[in-house]
Every structure is written in C-alpha cells, then in structure tokens.
Amino acid sequence: MRIERVTLRATVADHGKGPKDPLPQVAFAGRSNVGKSSLLNSLFGTRLAAVSKTPGKTRTLNYYLVDDCCYFVDLPGYGYARTGREQRQAWGKNVTTYLLEEDRLRLVVGLVDPRIPTSPLDVDLVEFVRRAGKRLLLVMTKTDRMGRGALAQATARLGRELTPGEQPFAFSAHTGAGRKEIIAAIAQALEA
Numbered sequence: 001m002r003i004e005r006v007t008l009r010a011t012v013a014d015h016g017k018g019p020k021d022p023l024p025q026v027a028f029a030g031r032s033n034v035g036k037s038s039l040l041n042s043l044f045g046t047r048l049a050a051v052s053k054t055p056g057k058t059r060t061l062n063y064y065l066v067d068d069c070c071y072f073v074d075l076p077g078y079g080y081a082r083t084g085r086e087q088r089q090a091w092g093k094n095v096t097t098y099l100l101e102e103d104r105l106r107l108v109v110g111l112v113d114p115r116i117p118t119s120p121l122d123v124d125l126v127e128f129v130r131r132a133g134k135r136l137l138l139v140m141t142k143t144d145r146m147g148r149g150a151l152a153q154a155t156a157r158l159g160r161e162l163t164p165g166e167q168p169f170a171f172s173a174h175t176g177a178g179r180k181e182i183i184a185a186i187a188q189a190l191e192a
C-alpha cells in the first residue's frame with residue numbers, strides 16, 4: 001500500500017453524519033495527546049491532521065480519504081481530565097457507538113504511550129474493540145523518547161496487559177521508525 005493522495009472529507013461529532021460510501025475504514029484511537037494525529041500525518045506524509053501540545057485537540061471524528069480506497073478516521077482522544085463530565089460522556093458515546101455500530105470499520109489502530117502505565121481507559125478500549133468484533137493493531141507512540149532496554153520492557157508489558165500473544169508495534173513520529181511496518185499491517189487488514 002502506498003499512500004499518495006489524502007483529503008479531509010468529513011469532520012463530525014456523530015458517525016452517522018460521516019461519509020455514506022461503502023469504502024472500508026481504519027480508526028485511530030487512544031488517550032488524548034498520545035500522538036494519533038501525529039501518526040496520521042506521518043503515514044500521510046503531510047500535516048493535514050492538527051497536532052497540539054494541549055490535550056483534547058481532536059474533538060470530532062475526522063475522516064481522511066486515502067487514495068480513493070479507504071478512510072482513515074482520527075478519533076477524539078479519551079481521558080482528558082480538563083474536559084467537563086458532559087463532554088467526556090459525549091466523547092464516550094460518540095466513539096463507542098462508532099466502534100460498535102460502524103460496519104465499514106475494518107481495523108482499529110490503538111495507540112498507547114509506553115512510558116506511562118496502562119490506564120483503565122486503554123483496557124476499556126481494547127475490550128470494546130474485541131466486543132465489537134473488530135481487529136486491533138496496538139501501537140506504542142513516542143518511542144524516540146526511550147532507550148532500547150526500556151522499550152523492550154514496555155513491549156513485553158503492553159503485550160501481556162493488552163494483547164496477549166501479540167506484540168505491539170513501536171512507532172515514532174519524530175524519526176519515522178515503525179511507519180513502514182504499520183502501513184503494511186494496515187494494508188494486510190484491509191485485504192483480509
């Protein structure tokens with residue numbers, strides 16, 4: 001899979017208002033500030049997705065059409081403490097309904113920061129994806145900030161805690177490490 005032409009097609013709170021065509025979808029989920037938009041920009045080779053130091057930047061479902069073949073969907077991050085309770089509940093509802101109801105969703109790329117302990121929200125996401133019967137690709141972000149030993153430890157820990165029998169992918173938006181492997185895994189899931 002080569003990613004060449006990418007356009008932002010829809011920005012919605014409710015996935016029912018998203019694109020109507022039957023193209024398959026790949027969603028990017030994880031806690032706020034984990035690096036979802038940065039991963040998307042790296043995959044796209046552009047700066048289409050807004051990145052911010054302030055958590056809670058992406059608050060809508062943003063649908064990017066990739067080479068007329070599929071949509072990559074940037075989901076709002078979870079666990080951002082400073083959004084109000086009502087907003088958090090709205091987040092949960094929008095994202096969980098999307099995960100449970102979207103028939104065109106083929107793969108969820110779940111992002112975790114390997115430097116911090118697994119949060120109950122990460123566990124919830126993984127369980128949700130499983131319950132929804134979707135495939136999950138677990139990706140560790142910001143790995144440029146870790147040494148090799150710490151990264152190996154985090155890989156083993158996260159595999160054990162979240163995806164027994166499978167190892168998470170290691171990625172850095174700063175160095176581009178892991179980009180090729182993630183694109184190949186997405187392509188494989190889309191072909192399956």
Ligand SMILES: Nc1nc2c(ncn2[C@@H]2O[C@H](COP(=O)(O)OP(=O)(O)OP(=O)(O)O)[C@@H](O)[C@H]2O)c(=O)[nH]1
Pocket residue numbers: 030031032033034035036037038039050051052053054055056057058059076077078141142143144145171172173174175
């Ligand atoms: N060192 C390092 N920093 C990163 C990396 N990826 C993202 N960041 C930084 O982490 C912060 C958050 O990145 P975003 O891509 O906006 O995160 P997000 O998950 O889209 O956040 P929300 O939209 O708020 O949910 C920014 O300051 C990025 O520059 C990475 O691979 N390495």
Ligand SMILES: [Mg+2]
Pocket residue numbers: 036037038050051057058074
């Ligand atoms: Mg974002």
